[in-house]
Amino acid sequence: MNRRNFLGLAAGGTFAATAGTPSLLQARSQAGDQSMTTETSYALTRPAYIDQSHLLVKDLALVSGFYQSMLGLKVIEEAASGQVLGVGDLPLLTLTTAKDAAIAPRNAAGLFHTAFLMPDRAELARWLRHAAQNNVVLDGASDHLVSEAIYLSDPEGNGIEIYADRPHEQWKFQQDGMVEMATLRLDLQALYDSAPDERWGGMADGTAIGHLHLQVGDIPQADAFYRDVLGLKLMASRPGASFFATGGYHHHLAANIWNSRGAAARADNMTGLSDYKVRFNDKATLDAAISKLDALEIKSEKRDGGTFLKDPWGIGLTLSA
Secondary structure: OOHHHHHHHHOOOOOOOOOOOOOOOOOOOOOOOOOOOOOHHHHHOOOEEEEEEEEEEOOHHHHHHHHHHOOOOEEEEEEOOEEEEEEOOEEEEEEEEOOOOEOOOOOOOEEEEEEEEOOOHHHHHHHHHHHHHOOOOOOEEEEOOOEEEEEEEOOOOOEEEEEEEOOHHHOOEOOOOOEOOOOEEOOHHHHHHOOOOOOOOOOOOOOEEEEEEEEOOOHHHHHHHHHHHOOOEEEEEEOOEEEEEOOOOOOOEEEEOOOOOOOOOOOOOEOEEEEEEEEEOOHHHHHHHHHHHHHOOOOOEEEOOEEEEEOOOOOEEEEEO
16 A cells, blocks of 8 residues: 555544544634644643643663654663653653552553644645554544644554644633634644655654643533632633633643543553643642642642642642742
């Protein structure tokens, strides 16, 4: 199969977050193929943002090899039980393994996808060309109005999104402050054809984790925790899903019940998302979140220079300045 046929096949499916899941929003209008500028700094300069993610895996060599060869991450630190992968000297993803690690069922609470934010549209196109040349299997692709996104999975089924934001000035907001998004068909062939001719040499400097999308057991409970306790703003709300952010970003965190309605807390040995880090640029926002934890007597502890706790589904998170 040539690369054009590969892209045509990928473009023929349903472009939701993962094959078989509902759209975030119903399409309201066809979004034009607008050029993008570097937007990574916007996502990361909000009062709080996602800093790093930690996955527990069964086959460390297999999964790490995938993130290195197919996503272009580099090993920054290495130990017998795991590795830290990133871009340049910036750590993004920690992979660890354990003898009793057990593959999490598809309906368990945990990770829906880790979303890697490219510095610009050109880098997204360069990665797509690399993916096509290496026969990477795609789960889907979408134009979300605020961004263009490509979806895939690692060898143990952990969801991945590779995306680039449209310029913030082009986003549209409703009167209540929520952002307008949609799930439209993404023209993968046009994106592929726009890739610069330079050889792809791995993830470019400026790549970051733009957001995490979680599987949870209950949306009102997720709203009560991420909005009411941690202080994130609800940026979009649709049946079965909520999207949270700070500082007007479209979302730093999302939660859905599309596969996991009623899910209980995760077991410690489940593969998938073990924990992640939320970095606060604004100390007052961090102090308010920690004060709320104390007021509600939510269990937390000082760890790794921050405040560690678990959400209602056993997913760990560290709040730090």
